[in-house]
Amino acid sequence: MAKEVYNASSIKVLEGLEAVRVRPGMYIGSTSTRGLNHLVYEIVDNSVDEHLAGYCDTIHVTLEADGSATVEDNGRGIPIDMHAKGVSAERVVFTTLHAGGKFDNKAYATSGGLHGVGSSVVNALSSRMTVRVKKGGNIYEDRYEKGKPVQKLVDGLLPVVGKAKGTGTCINFLPDDTIFEHTRFKSDDIKSRLHETTYLNPKLTIIFTDKREGSEEEVTFHEPEGIGGFVKELNKSDETVTDVITYSGEYEGIKVEVAFQYIRDFREEIMGFCNNIYNSEGGTHLTGFKTAFTAVINSYARELGILKEKDANYTGADVRNGMTAVVSIKHPDPRFEGQTKTKLDNPDASRAAAQVTQEQVVLFFDRNVDQLKAVIECAERSAKIRKSEARAKTNMLVKPKFSFDSNGKLANCESRDASKCEIFIVEGDSAGGSAKMARNRMYQAILPIRGKILNVEKASMDKVLANAEIKTMINAFGCGFSEGYGNDFDISKLRYDKIIIMADADVDGAHICTLLLTLFFRFMPQLITEGHVYIAMPPLYKAMPSRGKEEYLYDDEALLRYRRKHKGSFTLQRYKGLGEMDPDQLWETTLNPETRQLRKVEIDDGREASDITGLLMGPDVPPRKQFIYKHARDAELDI
Numbered sequence: 001m002a003k004e005v006y007n008a009s010s011i012k013v014l015e016g017l018e019a020v021r022v023r024p025g026m027y028i029g030s031t032s033t034r035g036l037n038h039l040v041y042e043i044v045d046n047s048v049d050e051h052l053a054g055y056c057d058t059i060h061v062t063l064e065a066d067g068s069a070t071v072e073d074n075g076r077g078i079p080i081d082m083h084a085k086g087v088s089a090e091r092v093v094f095t096t097l098h099a100g101g102k103f104d105n106k107a108y109a110t111s112g113g114l115h116g117v118g119s120s121v122v123n124a125l126s127s128r129m130t131v132r133v134k135k136g137g138n139i140y141e142d143r144y145e146k147g148k149p150v151q152k153l154v155d156g157l158l159p160v161v162g163k164a165k166g167t168g169t170c171i172n173f174l175p176d177d178t179i180f181e182h183t184r185f186k187s188d189d190i191k192s193r194l195h196e197t198t199y200l201n202p203k204l205t206i207i208f209t210d211k212r213e214g215s216e217e218e219v220t221f222h223e224p225e226g227i228g229g230f231v232k233e234l235n236k237s238d239e240t241v242t243d244v245i246t247y248s249g250e251y252e253g254i255k256v257e258v259a260f261q262y263i264r265d266f267r268e269e270i271m272g273f274c275n276n277i278y279n280s281e282g283g284t285h286l287t288g289f290k291t292a293f294t295a296v297i298n299s300y301a302r303e304l305g306i307l308k309e310k311d312a313n314y315t316g317a318d319v320r321n322g323m324t325a326v327v328s329i330k331h332p333d334p335r336f337e338g339q340t341k342t343k344l345d346n347p348d349a350s351r352a353a354a355q356v357t358q359e360q361v362v363l364f365f366d367r368n369v370d371q372l373k374a375v376i377e378c379a380e381r382s383a384k385i386r387k388s389e390a391r392a393k394t395n396m397l398v399k400p401k402f403s404f405d406s407n408g409k410l411a412n413c414e415s416r417d418a419s420k421c422e423i424f425i426v427e428g429d430s431a432g433g434s435a436k437m438a439r440n441r442m443y444q445a446i447l448p449i450r451g452k453i454l455n456v457e458k459a460s461m462d463k464v465l466a467n468a469e470i471k472t473m474i475n476a477f478g479c480g481f482s483e484g485y486g487n488d489f490d491i492s493k494l495r496y497d498k499i500i501i502m503a504d505a506d507v508d509g510a511h512i513c514t515l516l517l518t519l520f521f522r523f524m525p526q527l528i529t530e531g532h533v534y535i536a537m538p539p540l541y542k543a544m545p546s547r548g549k550e551e552y553l554y555d556d557e558a559l560l561r562y563r564r565k566h567k568g569s570f571t572l573q574r575y576k577g578l579g580e581m582d583p584d585q586l587w588e589t590t591l592n593p594e595t596r597q598l599r600k601v602e603i604d605d606g607r608e609a610s611d612i613t614g615l616l617m618g619p620d621v622p623p624r625k626q627f628i629y630k631h632a633r634d635a636e637l638d639i
C-alpha cells in the first residue's frame with residue numbers, strides 16, 4: 001500500500017472514518033435497508049449539486065449484478081488536482097469526515113444540510129469503492145477498501161487508467177456486509193426518491209438501471225413540469241376540484257416555489273423541500289406558507305360574504321382540507337432542528353414563503369374566482385364536520401351515562417396494575433366468546449366488537465364516537481380522548497399497558513384495523529406514539545404431520561419453509577377466521593404471552609411511511625392515512 005496513506009493527517013482521517021464504521025447509525029440513520037439505500041442518495045446528491053451549479057444534466061444510477069451501485073454524472077468531475085494536504089483533492093473528499101461541520105461549512109452552503117458531504121461516510125461503509133473522474137481527455141481512478149485508499153498514487157496524484165471524451169464523475173461502491181443487516185438495495189424506494197429528485201429539478205434526467213438477476217429494468221426519470229407535475233402525480237387517482245396552481249418568487253435572497261391542488265377528499269398532504277431535500281418534519285417554510293394561505297382564504301371568504309360577521313374564521317386545517325401541496329425553497333444557509341434534523345428552522349424561510357404566497361396567491365385568485373370558490377367549498381365542508389365533531393365530543397363528555405362497561409360486553413381483567421394488564425379488542429362475538437374463555441383473567445381483558453357497526457364513512461367520525469362499543473372502549477382505556485395532543489387526554493390514566501387488536505386476516509379484519517387505528521391516531525395519538533397499540537397475529541395454518549409435533553404457521557412464507565423442511569405427509573388446516581379456533585388454540589396461538597406473536601404499531605417518519613405506502617397504494621395518500629393504511633395493509637398481508 002502506498003506510503004503516503006500513513007502520514008499524520010491521514011491517520012487522523014482514518015480514525016475519523018473508523019468512527020463511522022463503529023457507529024454507522026449516527027451518520028446514516030440506521031443499518032437497515034433504509035440506511036443502505038441512503039448510501040445511494042448520499043452519492044447521487046453530489047451529482048444533483050453539480051446540476052444545481054449548472055454543469056450536469058444527466059445522472060445514471062445503476063444497481064449492478066454484483067450487488068454494488070454505480071452513480072455516474074456528466075458534471076465537471078470531482079477536482080483531482082493537488083490539495084493542500086499533499087494528496088489529490090479527490091482523496092480528501094472521500095477520506096475526510098465532514099460530520100459536525102455539516103451545518104456550518106460555507107463550502108456546502110447551497111446543499112440541503114444532511115447531504116453533499118456524505119461521500120466519505122459511504123466510502124467508510126463500503127467494502128470497496130472505485131472513483132473515476134473524466135477530465136481533459138483522460139480517466140483518472142482511485143480505489144478504496146472500507147474507506148482506506150488502496151490505489152497507488154503517482155506523486156500524490158491519481159493515475160490515468162484510460163481515455164475519455166467529455167467530463168464527469170463515476171462512483172461504484174459495494175456496501176459492507178459486515179455493517180449492514182441486508183445489502184440488497186430496495187429498488188422501489190430508490191426509484192421513488194430519484195423520481196422525486198427529477199420533479200424538483202425539471203431540467204435533470206436520471207436514468208435508473210437495475211442489472212440484478214431477476215429484477216432487470218431501466219427507467220428514465222425526467223419531469224419538465226417540475227413540482228406542478230409532482231402534485232399532479234400525487235393526485236392522479238383522486239377526483240380533483242381545482243387545477244394544479246403553481247407560483248414562485250424570491251424574498252430576501254430565498255427562492256420560493258409552490259404547487260398546490262385540491263381534491264374532493266378529507267385530507268391534506270403538504271411536502272416541504274429545502275435545497276431539494278425533503279423535510280419530513282416540515283419546518284418554517286411550511287409554517288409561512290400555511291399562515292399566509294389561511295389568512296388569504298379567510299379574507300376572501302369574508303369579502304365574498306361566505307363567512308358572515310358572526311362566523312369564526314376557518315381554521316388552518318379547514319383551509320387545507322383536500323389540499324395537496326409541494327413547497328420548495330432554496331436557502332443559502334439552511335438550519336435544521338427536530339429529532340431527525342429534518343425540520344427547517346430558519347425564520348427567514350417562513351417570512352419568504354409567507355410573503356411570496358400572500359402576493360402570488362392573491363394575484364391568481366383575483367383572476368380565477370372559480371378556483372377560489374372551489375377552495376372555499378373545501379374549507380366549508382371541513383368546518384361543518386369539525387363543528388359536528390365538537391358537538392359529538394361535548395355530548396360524550398357532559399353525559400357520560402354509559403358506565404365503565406355500558407353494554408356488558410367488556411370482560412375486564414382483575415388486576416388494576418396497568419403495567420401488567422392487556423386489553424384485546426376482538427372482532428366478532430364468537431371469537432370474543434372463545435377469547436373470554438381462553439384468557440388469563442388476572443391480566444387480560446376482552447372487548448368484542450362487531451365489524452359492521454364500525455363500518456362508518458371516514459368523514460363521519462362523530463358517528464363513530466357515538467357508537468356504543470367505541471364508547472365502551474374509550475371508557476375502558478380510561479384516559480379520555482381529544483383531537484390531537486394534550487387537553488382532555490391523559491395517558492397516565494391508561495388502564496392497560498397493551499391494547500391489542502385481534503381481527504381476522506381478511507378484508508373486513510383489515511378494515512376494522514384501519515378504523516381502530518384511525519380512531520386512535522386521531523383522538524388518542526399517544527397510545528400509538530408511546531407504543532401501547534399492538535396487532536395480534538393469529539396463525540394462518542396448522543400443520544399436522546403424520547408423525548411429530550403439530551405446528552402453527554403464521555404466514556405463507558412459514559408454510560413454504562415448512563413444506564421445504566418437512567418431507568413426510570402432513571395435513572394442513574387453514575384458519576379462515578379467529579372464530580374457527582377453540583379456546584385452547586386461541587390461548588396458545590394468540591393470547592399466551594409466551595407463544596403468541598404481536599406486531600407493535602409504530603410511527604415511522606413521514607418519508608418511510610410514504611415509501612412503503614407508495615409501494616402498496618400509489619403515492620397518493622396523506623401521512624396520517626399512509627400510516628394507517630400501512631398498518632392495515634401489513635395486517636392484511638401478514639397476519
Ligand code: TTJ
Pocket residue numbers: 043044046047050071072073075076077078079119168169170171
Ligand atoms: C467542484 O468544483 C470544481 C468542479 O467540480 C465540482 C464537483 O465537485 N463536481 C462534481 C462532484 N460533480 N460530480 C461530483 C460527484 C459525483 C458523484 C457521483 C459523487 C461525488 C462524491 C461527487
